[in-house]
Amino acid sequence: MVPAALLLLVFLTYPLGLGVWLGFTDTKIGRGGEFIGLENYAFLFGDSVARLSLFNTLFYTIVASILKFVLGLWLALLLNKHLPFKSFFRAVILLPWIVPTALSAIAFWWIYDSQFSVISWVLTRLGLIDEYVNFLGDPWAARFSTIAANVWRGIPFVAISLLAGLQTISPSLYEAAAIDGATPWQQFRSITLPMLTPIIAVVMTFSVLFTFTDFQLIYVLTRGGPLNATHLMATLSFQRAIPGGALGEGAALAISMVPFLLAAILFSYFGLQRRAWQQGGTDR
Template sequence: MALRKDVRVDAAPAVAFRHATLADREDLLGRIMLTPALVYVIVLVGLPFALAILLSFSAASAGSLALSWVGVENFATIIRDSQFQRAVLNTVFFTVTSQILVTVMAVAAANVLDAAFAGKRAMRFLILLPWAAPVSLASMAWTWIFDSTFSVINWTLKVFGLLEGWLYWFGDPALAMIAIISVHVWRTFPFATVIVLAGMAAIPQDINEAALIDGASFWRKLFQVNLPLLLPIVTVSVLFGVVFTSTDLSIVWLLTRGGPYNSTHVLSSLAFQRGIMGADLGQGAAIALFLLPVLVIVATVMLRMARRAEVGV
């Protein structure tokens, strides 16, 4: 019985005749090799995640270790908080605007990189730099570019006669938001470009040729052939983009610290300000948890796509 099972499961019948030691017990070996990773993920991602939910229902300060249950009080407080309301709107605006810009730019850049021209490899290398450089260091470079006195952007606009007065990039809520979105788009469009490019490489060449032979124009080919075929990969890139953008803390924190007058806070930076700087862990956790629905939706869509790919095999 056991013998026949072994033969059926494994393509190497010789194994079945040997005495099975640990080194050969595939199921057991598999479990042993997987356990450390599972334990790490459960203990250091799963449990803290549960703790985040617990914290949001308690009055916890960074100073003491006590957790006292306060029910939905944290949520009730922040929902009435005008800073929080602003942060929700900012997060949505920041995410949607930058994802639209990133996607348009990525599809355009991928189409450029897909064509044959001299210097293509160099361009690809250079375009990837923003994504590869550490975010905190790149943000510092931009802080300096947007400097209130020495901004090279202001200088250039003035020289070309495009600017009358002066732009205080981090002194004005609208300008500060533009700056934050620009830096984020600069940083993430390379990543989206490479993903879209990988998707384009997977589109069979003969489809394009067939469209050409049928006399399809460039725009028609773009909208009726290429874009629909690119849709799955663009979805993947947008999903990652939404996660990276809606939860991003570094850029907002480094460029504006949520200022001026707390007008550019997103959920993550507000959670940091209240939870770490203000030492109110409970409220910080409650603010951060408002990102959860976004993540659940993204994860669900990803799982569905993965399943579809599996079925398609």
């Protein structure tokens, strides 16, 4: 256990502790700081850009997580059926997850380009629009465009994880329900969802954590623009700390993300508690 403990200490515990300390100082790049208490947090509370980044992060996380869950569950149910070339489709669906995030972001940057967008080209050829859409130039269009890119990358993780959970459900449960006259929707609501609840809790916790802390996709696609409309807390923290030089302020912004991440972990904990209840476990 010692080597693993040392790795966690060096690469997790120490950076986290240093970040907490820097959040209480006015440290700048190239200059040591002094302890200033909660001044950084008070400044961020009154900073309109920081508040906008919080809204962007919550909106981005909630919408993307819901879409990934719905589409991922639909794909998992589809792939769990007896389909031709099922193994091939299961392998193909992993491609968006396997491709490096930076490469995916560059591909989407080209897809969303205001002059060479393939989406706009197709829509104009179909006569649905008269001019190319500026996907990354309008604040709300940019928000939904980045969400679409995140959903495309995240669906495989949700789908494959839920597919693994579906395959642990005994077919005899569905056979008994069918004999009793249950419709497919009733089987899904009374068997599939309850049995998948613990898996859903864990999978969606990781999905929320990955989405809430997303950095690469946003930084490559928009760098927080236009007009800070796509700045997440992670990207704004980096901008304030590294290019901006205000390490203390950037660290405080990063540490402000911790309560939201803890809330997601608690969601997973209650999901696991439900699994223990379903398996006949008791709290000790």
